[in-house]
Amino acid sequence: MTKLKSGFITLLGLPNAGKSSLLNKFVGESLAIVTPKAQTTWQLLRGYIARPDLEAVITDTPGLQEGTKALNSALSKNATRALSLARQGGEIDLGLDAIKNVLERECGTLPLKLPVIPTFNKADLLRKPEYRAEIEGAVLPLIAEWFERPLEARWISVASGEGVDEWLEAVKAALPEGEKGALFDEDALTDQNLRDFASEFIREQCFMQLGAEIPYSIAVQIESFNESDPKLTRIEAVLHVERDSQKAVVLGAKGSKIKSIGTKAREKIEKLIGKKVFLSLKVKVTPHWARESRWVERFGYGGSK
Known part of the structure; x- marks a missing residue:
């Protein structure tokens, strides 16, 4: 055996x-x-x-x-x-x-x-x-x-x-010997929740579609994650940036950039959860959030998981 x-x-x-x-x-x-x-x-x-x-x-x-x-x-x-x-x-x-x-x-x-x-x-x-x-x-x-x-x-x-x-x-x-099923359920891939993955997939698209420095100043906060409809998950998220100039870049001309970020992120979320997703993104200026522990923790980047 x-x-x-x-x-x-x-x-x-x-x-x-x-x-x-x-x-x-x-x-x-x-x-x-x-x-x-x-x-x-x-x-x-x-x-x-x-x-x-x-x-x-x-x-x-x-x-x-x-x-x-x-x-x-x-x-x-x-x-x-x-x-x-x-x-x-x-x-x-x-x-x-x-x-x-x-x-x-x-x-x-x-x-x-x-x-x-x-x-x-x-x-x-x-x-x-x-x-x-x-x-x-x-x-x-x-x-x-x-x-x-x-x-x-x-x-x-x-x-x-x-x-x-x-x-x-x-x-x-x-590694030591162990018992089957002692660490996780047989069909599981991770212990992370879908809300966290949605946030990360949005942030991933910020890194992929924006300039060199701006993604490091973006925090993604999921405000609503509604799965009450078995056929459609509704997600509302806020992208926090540190300056007005960054907000303008993230939005893009007539909202084109934020729309592109949302489209690509939505497609990846849909692939993971296996159903349609409605994704709403907003951009908010939160000055110097990356320098303040209270904001870092509130956005989920400093607390335990």
């Missing part, structure tokens, strides 16, 4: 290291938003891996970062809060590097008593052994200082699939 491995996997690393893409690959659905811009993930997202020999909760986290804004601090807190899951008997994948003082500030004294698989993504772009050796030489000694149980480093490419299956086998080997 095949032994079932069971536990928690936390993806922790710098922004734009491919953590969200890796979660989506193993869960089999586009749950985590992915864009070409760095620091797209603002909240913890837990997905479920269910295979005959493995049941695991895999957690995507915001990229570890330094910054003076309340939002920067909240994102790093969200990332390191995921370590509490790993402490229950899990595994950490460290994407390229991490920021030592963030770990110390949020987690306490280093090294952490956790197994870690140092993972280097985008292996397809870095083939020469001497380059890989140079990177490993710079990163692995740091990881050995920060974690008590560093395991063999892995090179993967989430884009091409290179090394990804082998990576999961290495993770599985490090």
